[in-house]
Amino acid sequence: MKQGVRTRAIALTRQLGPGLITGAADDDPSGIATYSQAGAQAGYGLLWTMVLTYPLMCAIQLVSAYIGRVTGVGLAANMAKIFPRFVVTILVVLLFVANTINIGADLAVMGAVAGSVIPINAHVLTIGFALVSLLLQLFIPYRRYATFLKWLTLVLLAYFAVLLFVHIDGRAVLTGLVVPHIGSKAMITTIVAVFGTTISPYLFFWQTAQEVEEVNNNPLAEPLVDQPWQARREFRRIWFDTLSGMGFSTVVAIAIIIAAAATLHARGITDVQSAQQAAQALEPVAGRFAFLLFSFGVIGTGMLAIPVLAGSAAYGIGDSRGWESGLEYKVRDAPAFYSVIAAATLLGIVMDWSRLDPIKALFWSAVINGVVAVPMMLAMMIVVSRHSRMGKFTAPRIMTVLGWAATAIMAIAALAMFIF
Template identity: 35%
Template structure:
């Protein structure tokens, strides 16, 4: 096995310890690009359907959840930096094993399903770009992602793949070209409009699930653990580091939510207002980009899907592998890194198999991407509950325990996701 040093994704510093070529997977460095965008194919499909089916009615979710999303990320980073342990390790130490294993199991299942639909989206993107059998392209996509994760440092290939995500700015171009009722957009962005229907609640859960992404909380925590161990920050140095994390988190989350809002507005202006799409209708995601890209809309969408999927798959699989490692109390070191790498391989393999099965049975890919976000939304509540409870323990977060505003914002997001799930259940059984 070759050994080399790995460049961190967050600040570019070189690690001093020699590690296996694939050991970045154990550290789960999510990378600035992935944290900033948080818009993998599942997210793009969800925001597109939200705009197509409900117009501008769900814009408020992306706007009003911004403070809570920032607060949750800051708590996750603070817990990891102070304790120098990941979220799952801290949760296991402080709370009931039954609740902890329940939360981790749901998280791993949701991540595996998310991987499956992202691999499927890669297959569809390649089919749009080069043509060929969707089934074989989907299988090849999963294998290619696995090879990249095993052999190339995330920071290295993210520097190349991030340029593919520029295709997402095509949604900005669309809203500048089409007729958008900006007064209505402003109203719907700050005043919630809620429909007491099962379909609306499902969409609300999906938007919450892809906006408040649990895997990014786990991945960012592991990033902070690694950075804290490498730098040895304590006291004032730690506080300076956390101030930098706060600035980065505010900016990255703003960029992520801004893209989500643009996708939703573009879909509402094209599919909902012009094509009169309604809840449950089949939607073509490339149709949204036609006012700008015209005959090349499918290719532009394919680039966005391909780039975002390749950037999202490593933290999705890596955070799931880290959760498993913490559940089994694997001690840090080379042996633990190898075990995590094998779990990561298994997770990607399961996701690829599931993607091939979805392709074989001709499952509508847009709906599959959407339901992945629904699953994320339904599984995020237990994770958020454990995380917010950690924020009240001084031994885990230090002085942050006294920051009632962050805790209040985090509880607000937790209660909102739980309320949406409960409302959906009530409507479903009626």
């Protein structure tokens, strides 16, 4: 029996792929900063956003995966078959701008936290992280080094340890999870930031592209429109992979919010102004090493997320232009694709010289993602419903309903932020 359980466990593990990587990348430095701000500002009051976003993010990421696996080409390439060229160009430009801002914010906070630990200028460290990340993307296949980077993200589990060492108001947690609470006009912006860092445009393009990579790198795999008999097995894998990856991302986010609420909010810190303040949420478990632990988390998730951000921008632009696109290609085989990655990464460095505090930059990059996600999601839902692209594999009813619901909720939240 033990052998049978072990065999089933191994089989399930092998089904984890693009969805798990996407979920891990979702808890990037922007996510850590935004969830910390949510817990500090509202205590347990915004936990309901995580309950709401989980099924919605699952639906929209499933849409992304379906499009890639069914058609065998990227998201922008599919959009180009349905929408006018100028519309697709606007969407990929928005993606590039949002991702570049996010990369800049990630790099800035990575340099800032590292500069507080070691006696090297923060700007120099920011440039160093950017160059190391870029060189890894240019000369080493992403999957090879991402495996090692994922281990650094395990420091995020420290937020779960915090929950064992602090007083948590269980009733307030349950209330926060099930009762929507807004509180003030300013909190609407925080809600948009939470939505934006949880349901981000770069994740859509990334997961679609990774499913395409799965097809291209497997000699036995073909787009499902060409080999429909593979659909049942592939869709089962995609659902398990995506629900697991998004579930991991959501549970980590909930732990960060609760930890920040039980530490920062409880001390009267309701506006996280710096990385040092954000790190205080880890003090109950790490003591004077809290900032060091926080720094490892930020740097680890940042090094994992920057290739995803730059890569998704390159996939979007490359697919829309018909370029050879993929992180498994060598630079000489996909020069235009890697030029976009280099441009997004190097332009991100410029943000390090802005006057905005890195933590605030992370928060506002999440807000921008929340706004940019709306037209992206609208276009995706149209693509996944078109028989001309998906054949008989258009999105099932539950995915369609939740996908359109996610689009509507993101649009309402963004509109409310502009109104108030």
